[in-house]
Amino acid sequence: MDSGNRLGDIEITDPKAMRALAHPVRLAILERLQRYGPATASQLSPHVGATPSVASWHLRHLAGFGLVRDALEGGTDRRARRWEAVARGFRFDVPEDEDGTSAARALSWEMFARAAELPERWATEIEPGLEPAWRRLSGLANTRVVVTAEELAVIEDAIEAVIAPYVMREERPEDSRGVRLLRYMLPEAAEGSDA
Numbered sequence: 001m002d003s004g005n006r007l008g009d010i011e012i013t014d015p016k017a018m019r020a021l022a023h024p025v026r027l028a029i030l031e032r033l034q035r036y037g038p039a040t041a042s043q044l045s046p047h048v049g050a051t052p053s054v055a056s057w058h059l060r061h062l063a064g065f066g067l068v069r070d071a072l073e074g075g076t077d078r079r080a081r082r083w084e085a086v087a088r089g090f091r092f093d094v095p096e097d098e099d100g101t102s103a104a105r106a107l108s109w110e111m112f113a114r115a116a117e118l119p120e121r122w123a124t125e126i127e128p129g130l131e132p133a134w135r136r137l138s139g140l141a142n143t144r145v146v147v148t149a150e151e152l153a154v155i156e157d158a159i160e161a162v163i164a165p166y167v168m169r170e171e172r173p174e175d176s177r178g179v180r181l182l183r184y185m186l187p188e189a190a191e192g193s194d195a
Helices: 015-021 024-036 041-048 052-064 098-129 132-137 149-168
Strands: 010-012 068-070 083-085 090-092
Touching (some): 010 015, 015 052, 015 098, 024 041, 024 083, 024 098, 041 052, 052 068
Parallel strands (some): 010 090
Antiparallel strands (some): 068 083
């Protein structure tokens, strides 16, 4: 079931773009621009583990694949060039050819590596300071379901339908805050296999 791209994500189909984004600095740059908005290479530098000149090079590389762009059209001062993400998020399908599968796997692995540190950092740095109402609503679930591929697609579509209005809204309510929703769809090995 495909109801379109409700979340306004850029859809990456080119294996070369997937490989480009699979670099840790480039993925960090894109995530930072998506979360905090436009920034210069110098502003991004301390947050992405690169010097301003290296960050600038990676920004130009991302721009070549249409993932970032100049934030201000017609700006003339290249030293103060501000960049922005072209979309709030991104998504990609695993192509069926060998090169595409390899590229999608590399990007997935980098994304898993970046996401792996989030729960521990949240539990040690953020959770202890949360108000009780936020603390009660936070946490995780580890639910196993037995479904067909088509049913899993329906589940993913339903999740996107629920969160889309919150992702796409322009104005934030006064008492709101950012919440990271990590969604893993991890099909298990087929029954009878050794995996």
